[in-house]
Amino acid sequence: MIKVLFGILSLASATTITASDRPNVIVIVADDLGYADVGFHDVVAEDIHTPNLDRLANSGVVFRNAYASSPICSNSRLAMTTGRYQQRWGAYYYGQGGMPTTEFSIAEMMKEAGYRTKKVGKTHLNNGPKQDPMKHGFDSWIGFTHHSWEFNLISDKDVDAYEKKQAGSIEKARMIGIGPLTRNSEGTESFENTTTTEVFGAESIEFIEQERDEPFYLQLEFNAVHTPLTSAPNEELRRKYGIPARPFDRDAEVWEYPHWDPVANPDYKKWYSDIAHLAITDPYGRKIYLAHLDLMDSVIGEILDTLDKKGIRENTIVFFSSDNGGSDQSYANNGDINAYKYCLMDGGIKVPMVLSWPEGFGETSIEALVTHRDLYATLSEITGIAPKNPLDGKSLLPLIKGDVKEIHAGEKMFWDSGPKRVNWVARDGDWKLVYNGEPKTYHRYELGADGLVKPELIEIEVEQGMQLYNLKDDPNETKDLASMNPERVDLMKKMYTEWRSQMADPISGRKAK
Template sequence: MQPIRLFHTPARLQVTLIMALVISSTAFAAGEKVAAGISDPSGNRPNVIVILADDLGYADVGFHDVVADGVNTPHLDRLAASGVVFRNAYASAPVCSNSRLALSTGRYQHRWGAYYYGQGGLPSNEHTIAEMMRDGGYRTMKIGKTHLNNGPKSDPMKHGFDHYLGFKHHSWDFNLISEKDVAAYEKKQKGSIAKARMAPIGPLTRDNGELESYENTTTTEVFGRESLHFISAEGDKPFYLQLEFNAVHTPLTRGPEQLRKKFGIPARPFDRDAAVWEYPYWDPVAQPDYGQWYDQTCHLGIPDPYGRKIYLAHLELMDTMIGDLLDALEAQGVRENTFIFFSSDNGGSDQSYANNGPINAYKYCLMDGGIKVPMIVSWPSAFANKHIDATVTHRDLFPTLSEITGMTPQKQLDGKSLLPLIHGDVDQLHASEPMFWDSGPRQNNWVARLGDWKLVYREVGKTYQSYDLDENGLVKPTLSDVNIRSGLQLYDLANDSGETKNLSLEFPERVAKMKQLYTDWRAQMADPISGKKAK
């Protein structure tokens, strides 16, 4: 029997209790500043926290110019006010696993064959940010989601982390995170948990395999509290924390209990002993086809009238956990010398009721809705508050941390340090450098980007099912179509950020040049390979 952890204390009170035990041994002197781009000369290197949301919509943060109705992210807005907001930041892929590979390594994941889901994995010879940080004397921890398509280094404990708490999957149930939930399903129908492979149920994993159950809480709260424990631990070493929430990924079947009434979400309790588990819960007896249930709840097969409200509630809960983290850093006296990176793994998903504002389309495709993401970098003692319009990518994080800490990566990186851009030494980081996205032959969708020009190729068109809201903020039962073109498409993003006007026929020479750039780049990349075959 695994230990059951009960959490009934309000999150803010728990933060207060934790902070009361903290010893502020690494505080910066009042008014002291870190020299641009380097650690403090006394050797007081910055703490580093990397925070990733999951499938977050571009318009679902309060610090952007376009903010969707109902969005409430005061703590992310507070983080943005203390640092640099990148308005044209991009993930390396339109799906989570491949995007996370690029962020963790600072390299095109295509170099080892990771183009789409299930491909590439993390090979043994790739080097991660966490490995660099640990080798440089940081204490390290991974909390939350890890989804890297298998491979010999798929386990977070092989990435350079001293400790880990979370799950290794593309998704996890927010609420059913106890061994008792597993037992309830197995009691109803033996083998049912094995069927629930797309949205797993049950305990989280700590370090090298210990399972931990939790009651009366959510994964978001568990990950937030675990982060507080980690940053509050005593020691002479600076810390590196990689916090990857599964909010706001599907399955969004139930609102967080503490925010349910605020958002007008009906109670949907899970009774382990009920004769029948009613929709939106999966009942392996009443609905033997798990795939059907998953399509209904996670692929808009049955639009949930409360879907957008549930999404917003989970977003607000994640924002609260980030606020608790900021509070704890301030109470310890280390906020000034803590570098915080925040972003989303890829573009917002229509299937989770995200809102990408004026950005075209959603997750899974290479229109900007699938790859353009919110992004903040905050280091109060070194960075002034500003908004930057230059194009940047997740791959730029690794070289930025390399420059800040003075540690050398083991591999040649594809990203560039953000520091010259942040400090105003340059206006652009990648203006003269072509950048590429490629989802491989399974999607036949690739992009070449040169400055503000974006060349898109898609072999087969795609239709998204997008939701609409009524006057009460409820999802309408009839969905709208968002159609994505096939063929070669050229867009001038400086004048057409919504990718509405295909200019390929007007600029054939530019199309030919950018297509050749892609062909040359692709020839340097590996062919797609299953993550299970990675070495």
């Protein structure tokens, strides 16, 4: 039974809430976080300790069946920020769809509702005319517009060191951003002796501490715990987790692995494959992942402490999730859920998700199916600002209040990675139909007694073809029931075909209008 506590505000009449009474809102997104890598889940990896995320979960609603709209970050973030299937404008996989002028972000809605707004961290939306966060309704932002960034190399001096080593090397290093962060799309800002995680936390706290009459909307998107996870974020965490020192000496004659040296190791693609795609197994990979998760958790704790000190925690909504499923390439742990990032098995799309609002509702756990797309609709109901486009998500509030047991009851849901991956899913209640156009191999690591990653990885095979699962009876997708249920397979294939006919064809994000 769901226990919900409603205080001063009545969510049923949320549209009548005045601007001064509206809650502050913080949306926090982790990057490639494993499903079993948070302490508030029922199944938790043995090496996980996330006291501040657990503290957040203990003050709100934990959604046990939450899903991203895509198994990769850019497309998932497009859906989250618009509340719509990103396939509606041709965003199926990396580089596709972009952020067109016809779509509207949560920040634009919050700005219309009278909020001051700030974006901190990662923006990866596949280009498009509205990729720039300053076009999303944010008053200010700091971060990067790329899929990945070096956690520690965020200084002009790091760029200079590479260019000194070999002119043009920064242009070659396209897969991982190196150097200063972007401020308000007007210029860059250089940082020394810190990490992106710490910078993003400090910027968030500074924004929260501003004394203003209007409520605030903060969108904080970490690049933790995305690759490149090559070293501990700082000395304290290096010692805590027993990670070898792997310093980046700008003046060293040769930069040793795992750092890329454009002279000693000119094949950048091979180096990137080695450090980010498990071509070379890092025995300390899991420990490095845990150290970065530890730092992110601490920063989130500092943000919660700031809200408490200002006396505004009770009327501040904090949303937390990951952009997609955990990545085997970063040594994430998805528990028993099948596969990882990039794949439409649940390991690629099932995510941790928490919504906390102490003044609005109390602590509970909900098993109903929800998605990232539901965040937009939820905030629309709270602010009273109607969306500019029809939403595919639905407000979570009736579910939290206990008015309904399911907000997506009877609704068919779909995932589609397009022709680049030939991988799609149709979901009808507990039934999940998966089509894989080609087989795919993932790798699961194992830890030794010393906590180090064993040299040999276990291959996880995702088979080609049509597969049918009942997630109520088989949540880890171990029993393919397609051959036993041909009529259901045909019916769900038709559901997918009909849905796909309503979506746009894939389009390069650079061609979005």
